[in-house]
Amino acid sequence: xxxxxxxxxxxxxxxxxxxxxxxxxxxxxxxxxxxxxxxxxxxxxxxxxxxxxxxxxxxxxxxxxxxxxxxxxxxxxxxxxxxxxxxxxxxxxxxxxxxxxxxxxxxxxxxxxxxxxxxxxxxxxxxxxxxxxxxxxxxxxxxxxxxxxxxxxxxxxxxxxxxxxxxxxxxxxxxxxxxxxxxxxxxxxxxxxxxxxxxxxxxxxxxxxxx
Amino acid sequence: xxxxxxxxxxxxxxxxxxxxxxxxxxxxxxxxxxxxxxxxxxxxxxxxxxxxxxxxxxxxxxxxxxxxxxxxxxxxxxxxxxxxxxxxxxxxxxxxxxxxxxxxxxxxxxxxxxxxxxxxxxxxxxxxxxxxxxxxxxxxxxxxxxxxxxxxxxxxxxxxxxxxxxxxxxxxxxxxxxxxxxxxxxxxxxxxxxxxxxxxxxxxxxxxxxxxxxxxxxxxxxxxxxxxxxxxxxxxxxxxxxxxxxxxxxxxxxxxxxxxxxxxxxxxxxxxxxxxxxxxxxxxxxxxxxxxxxxxxxxxxxxxxxxxxxxxxxxxxxxxxxxxxxxxxxxxxxxxxxxxxxxxxxxxxxxxxxxxxxxxxxxxxxxxxxxxxxxxxxxxxxxxxxxxxxxxxxxxxxxxxxxxx
Numbered sequence: 001x002x003x004x005x006x007x008x009x010x011x012x013x014x015x016x017x018x019x020x021x022x023x024x025x026x027x028x029x030x031x032x033x034x035x036x037x038x039x040x041x042x043x044x045x046x047x048x049x050x051x052x053x054x055x056x057x058x059x060x061x062x063x064x065x066x067x068x069x070x071x072x073x074x075x076x077x078x079x080x081x082x083x084x085x086x087x088x089x090x091x092x093x094x095x096x097x098x099x100x101x102x103x104x105x106x107x108x109x110x111x112x113x114x115x116x117x118x119x120x121x122x123x124x125x126x127x128x129x130x131x132x133x134x135x136x137x138x139x140x141x142x143x144x145x146x147x148x149x150x151x152x153x154x155x156x157x158x159x160x161x162x163x164x165x166x167x168x169x170x171x172x173x174x175x176x177x178x179x180x181x182x183x184x185x186x187x188x189x190x191x192x193x194x195x196x197x198x199x200x201x202x203x204x205x206x207x208x209x210x211x
Numbered sequence: 212x213x214x215x216x217x218x219x220x221x222x223x224x225x226x227x228x229x230x231x232x233x234x235x236x237x238x239x240x241x242x243x244x245x246x247x248x249x250x251x252x253x254x255x256x257x258x259x260x261x262x263x264x265x266x267x268x269x270x271x272x273x274x275x276x277x278x279x280x281x282x283x284x285x286x287x288x289x290x291x292x293x294x295x296x297x298x299x300x301x302x303x304x305x306x307x308x309x310x311x312x313x314x315x316x317x318x319x320x321x322x323x324x325x326x327x328x329x330x331x332x333x334x335x336x337x338x339x340x341x342x343x344x345x346x347x348x349x350x351x352x353x354x355x356x357x358x359x360x361x362x363x364x365x366x367x368x369x370x371x372x373x374x375x376x377x378x379x380x381x382x383x384x385x386x387x388x389x390x391x392x393x394x395x396x397x398x399x400x401x402x403x404x405x406x407x408x409x410x411x412x413x414x415x416x417x418x419x420x421x422x423x424x425x426x427x428x429x430x431x432x433x434x435x436x437x438x439x440x441x442x443x444x445x446x447x448x449x450x451x452x453x454x455x456x457x458x459x460x461x462x463x464x465x466x467x468x469x470x471x472x473x474x475x476x477x478x479x480x481x482x483x484x485x486x487x488x489x490x491x492x493x494x495x496x497x498x499x500x501x502x503x504x505x506x507x508x509x510x511x512x513x514x515x516x517x518x519x520x521x522x523x524x525x526x527x528x529x530x531x532x533x534x535x536x537x538x539x540x541x542x543x544x545x546x547x548x549x550x551x552x553x554x555x556x557x558x559x560x561x562x563x564x565x566x567x568x569x570x571x572x573x574x575x576x577x578x579x580x581x582x583x584x585x586x587x588x589x590x591x592x593x594x595x596x597x598x599x600x601x602x603x604x605x606x607x608x609x610x611x612x613x614x615x616x
Contacts, residue, residue: 062499082403184403190372190432190474191496 115145310343335429340523374479380451
């Protein structure tokens with residue numbers, strides 16, 4: 001049996017679609033129900049539904065053999081996992097955004113405040129650029145921070161960029177591309193290798209077809 | 212603050228009766244195996260100068276160390292590792308001992324961990340180092356001892372995953388990459404991140420043939436056959452030597468009868484920076500992280516003044532406890548065999564009897580109670596003690612409470 005951690009919500013629905021294409025019989029799964037564990041019989045897979053940011057934790061501890069989660073979460077959580085496949089859905093970008101007229105402040109300001117849901121990604125990004133910034137951790141509606149004067153910039157995930165535009169903000173710098181990834185526990189890939197490799201191969205085939 | 216008085220710092224734990232009993236059982240089994248294999252145990256201080264752990268190429272990030280200052284303002288570190296202190300004594304106090312040196316240890320190391328990550332900051336380890344020999348026999352001996360450790364401890368379904376860091380180094384040298392790109396590639400291979408590896412390789416200007424090998428590295432894992440495949444794609448001396456080395460170690464371990472415990476992964480490249488040859492991890496399907504790690508580190512001892520090759524491993528004892536628990540193999544603490552109760556004026560006879568019973572190897576407890584209401588019988592039942600021996604003026608009588616099967 002393989003245990004797979006899935007991020008609850010839209011990402012999970014996409015995942016079930018993908019598993020179906022990969023030959024997993026998911027017909028008995030009603031992802032809209034409140035159940036936290038689903039099982040399939042052929043092949044025997046146990047899906048556990050967790051919060052996106054908890055997917056790397058379940059996989060790191062080996063409670064789940066593998067998981068599906070956004071690249072943003074992988075970067076933010078920084079757990080030692082095998083990142084085996086880019087599943088190519090849930091595509092977006094992590095960016096630095098702010099007001100257009102403050103663009104030069106990225107280098108000139110002596111004390112920059114950055115609001116974000118991703119404190120680790122923001123800290124790493126600015127440190128790599130040799131900039132000292134104050135990180136303000138928020139849990140949602142990050143765009144509000146520069147509008148209300150809480151911060152100078154934000155580091156956030158953008159899909160179309162519409163929320164930014166509607167609030168008068170622009171992308172100042174792109175940090176990285178994001179999409180859903182298949183992550184595998186470092187020990188389980190070796191100890192449970194036949195089952196896991198087989199599943200990865202069939203998913204890989206599905207992705208190849210989609211190209 | 213009362214709250215701090217009754218709790219522990221992040222990552223620290225108390226070992227209570229059952230866990231502590233099993234922990235010391237593990238330690239005695241390992242101590243016995245290491246001793247029988249010709250290793251002598253050392254103990255080094257928990258606290259050393261910070262410099263011991265910061266070599267030319269630091270193996271453990273300074274953020275991971277727990278530090279404090281001595282009275283002269285010098286920085287001290289709670290040892291994050293025992294291999295480095297052993298390298299220090301091998302190059303100094305033990306430098307005139309005949310080689311090879313076989314050194315073992317059982318003790319705690321300390322790491323600064325991010326709180327709530329579920330990891331430990333005080334880590335109980337047992338391990339050994341074989342210093343002064345650079346050949347495959349030495350690597351095989353160390354790996355064989357690791358395997359024998361898990362056999363002795365009745366760990367089910369474990370395997371040792373072997374890599375060779377020189378294979379990666381050979382390819383990087385051939386590619387002529389700067390150290391920053393090398394580190395980036397190394398970390399991508401270690402994470403088996405094919406996608407980002409592909410993107411990175413597109414952006415750098417190296418021979419397409421080498422690119423292909425680098426791109427294939429994360430996939431170079433499996434059984435002994437994988438090594439043959441890897442030998443075919445490698446096309447420089449360093450890589451060839453690395454594969455030859457891992458194959459000769461494999462051959463010796465096969466001769467020891469340990470083949471079924473082995474798997475290979477040439478994409479295993481990260482771990483500690485100080486490794487220079489064969490590296491390995493012990494894994495079991497019952498735990499998401501390795502239960503042991505080790506390898507060859509030929510350039511560490513010279514940082515302390517004497518150039519000596521070395522190889523060794525460390526086992527995580529808490530991780531073994533977790534595995535044994537999941538495999539339902541933890542042991543019960545044997546109950547006390549005999550409870551001795553006596554009349555006040557019979558104390559000399561009672562203690563004579565107690566000594567005798569203990570000499571016979573029986574766990575013997577003397578009944579002492581401040582509670583007059585509790586009888587020896589009630590106490591024995593509560594503590595699951597089978598036999599009570601009463602010493603009174605009229606003689607010694609024995610009472611078996613629960614008949615043994």
